[in-house]
Every structure is written in structure tokens, then in C-alpha cells.
Amino acid sequence: MGEVKVIKIGESVFAANDDIADRTRERLRKNGTFFINVMSAPGSGKTTLLIKLINILKEKYRIGVLDVDIESSLDAVKVADATGVLSIQINNGGLCHIDADMAARALEQADIDGLDILILENIGNLVCPAEFDVGSHKKIMLTSVPEGDDKPLKYPLMFQVSDAVIINKTDTLGYFDYDFDAAKDRILALNPGARIFCVSAKTGEGVEEIAKWIEEQTEAL
């Protein structure tokens, strides 16, 4: 009887991705650059939050931003205009995510030497980016009040892989039914170690607390 060779394509793709991610993570750690991967659904307020965070953190740290989009440089331009920090747009050619190899190639082309904090603003998608480790030290995800408190039940992997979950747009609570306790219970059931923040990127409420957490992570690198 001949030998049957089983090729597990899914596994090998992710294993190769994870090897590259590990190399990126280690290289950035040695360089003293804390690398954060920020993910969310479209329109959750990533760019608005990042601008607020960077304007707090840039007093103390050198910061760079990598903005991933299918097309357009809207967010990179917004961040650069509002913060003055290094802002690089990556157009990923229509893909639904960025993987470790794409991130590593982008980092090779970017002048990131000497940065204390590097932030990847991932493409707006709660599914695919959750599957790809890009080599970050920490993963942050945003979910927002208008999206509803059932999102952890519907996109569990994203909530599982994130070190911090930010519930954004708390200023719109008067307009939407959103049960914070239910949302928190659902997040912690999936990911008991998740740090949860409730903020309004628009008004700035709660943003200082996230900045403090990023500062702690940067110092602990």
C-alpha cells in the first residue's frame, strides 16, 4: 500500500506567517520599538482614537503609524495632519487583511529606526485580520456602541486574540441600546485576560487611561 501524504495547507500558511511574525516581533523588541496592531470593523473610530492617543503619547515617545487600506490614503493623511508624526500608507491591493510578510516588507521600506512606538492601523474588518499575527507585541481592537453589544458573540476570534478591547463612542449612549455589562461579560467569557476600556474618542473621555496602558506596555517591552 502506498504512502498517503497529507498536506495541511491551512496550517503551513499560518505556521510560515507566525515564523515571520516572530522575527519581526523580536527585531522590533531589540530596537526598543513597541509594536501595536489596532483592529476593528469599518467606522469604529480607529483613526479618531489614534490621533487623540498619539497627541498624548508623542510628548514622551517617538511614534510612527502604518495605515492599511484597500485604496486611498485618507487615514494616513488625517493622522499626519493632526499629529505630525511619521505616517505611512500601505495599500494592500484589495485584500481583506495584512499578513506578517506584507507587514515585514512594509517595515523594510519604512524608516522606523529610533521609534519608541509603532502603530499599525489595520484594515476595517472583524474577521480576517484576527487570523494573521503581523508581529506586533500587543493587539488592540475597537468595537463601538452603534455596532451593538452582540459583536463578541458574532466575531469571537477577534475578541479572543486581542489584549485590549476598547468600547468606543460611549457619547452616543443616548441614541443606542447598549448593555455594557452584557458586552463585558461576553468579552471576558471569550478572553478572561482582556483589558477593557470604555471611551469616547470624539470627546476624549477615557482616552488618557488607554494612553497610560500603552505607556506601561512600552516601558515593559
Add this chain to the structure above:
Amino acid sequence: MGEVKVIKIGESVFAANDDIADRTRERLRKNGTFFINVMSAPGSGKTTLLIKLINILKEKYRIGVLDVDIESSLDAVKVADATGVLSIQINNGGLCHIDADMAARALEQADIDGLDILILENIGNLVCPAEFDVGSHKKIMLTSVPEGDDKPLKYPLMFQVSDAVIINKTDTLGYFDYDFDAAKDRILALNPGARIFCVSAKTGEGVEEIAKWIEEQTEAL
């Protein structure tokens, strides 16, 4: 010199998908079932809108709903409870989209004979579902006021492939800066034939117009 065989994997995948989609479309047309693919970002209000639409349309038509999610049967249960129509949950095993083959296999298992309208509530994702024709006669997408008016610039393919674009959550305009004229111009620049509706699925404002459009499409099948 040997012959070089070029395999275009991307093309063949989509060509195979489109063949299956065409067969589904034709089979449903012969059966008199109008098939709509409804897409959006997470939390745009698909389920709330569909419940309102179905409760209008079910007076005249036999309707069925296919709900696609990574996990959970939340939306299928919500639709069934609120409308009483046939509601089927498809759990797609963690994928970011549903393709024509998955849709065809789901339809084989579902009892859809005699339906006038079949609605697929796709997974919440503005990227991947835009690429896969599932065999529907028309594609509808929702975008919502809290997501911002720049979404056509950032997720152009979804806006290009949709026959109708619904701007939802117009009742939240007091809370968000949203430029309807800019949004409409951006949508029509990508897709000049798109039918655009502005609605609040929550209050019901504008929903009758969409129901009328679906009725016209159903009659014209």
C-alpha cells in the same frame, strides 16, 4: 524549449464560482424565486432592516431568509421570532465570506420551493463578500451614518457591485457629522447606476421605499 503552463489561480477560482452562481440564479429564476444578497459592515443594521422589510413584504409574498454567521444563530432566531418566516442559519466555519458553492449547498438542504423572495443576510464584512457572486439576482449593501461618509472611498468594490446602497441610521444624524451629498457623490462616482436609499431601520422611516423597490424587482424577475 519546453512549454510553460501558466495557471491563473485567482481567475479560475472566481470563474468556477461564477459558473455555480449563474446556475443558482437561473434555477431560482425558473422557480420564480427572487434572490437578494444583503451585505454590510458589522453592526450596520441588516437584521433590524430585514425584519421591517419582511413584515411589509410578507403580506404579499412568501419569504425565506438565509443568515450567514461565523458562529451563533442570533440573527436567524431574531428574524424568525419577529417575522414568522422561514429562517435558516448558516455557520460558515470562521470564513470571512460565503461563496457560490456554499450558497448552493445551503439551498439544497433548505426547503425553499415556492418562495417568492429569498434573502441572504451575508456576514458583516465590507471586503470579502464583495468578491463572491453567490447567485443572487440583486445585491444590496447597507452603510450607516455612525460609520462615516468616507466608506465608499475606503471599500470601493462593495459599493461598485451593489445594485442598491442603503444609508441606514438616519435617526442618529444629530450625533454624527455625516455629509449625505458627499456620500451620494462618492457612491455614484463608483457606481452611477446604484439606487440609493436613506433610511432609519429603527424608526421605519424610508423602509417602505425599499420594500417597493424589492416588489418591483420581484415582479420583473
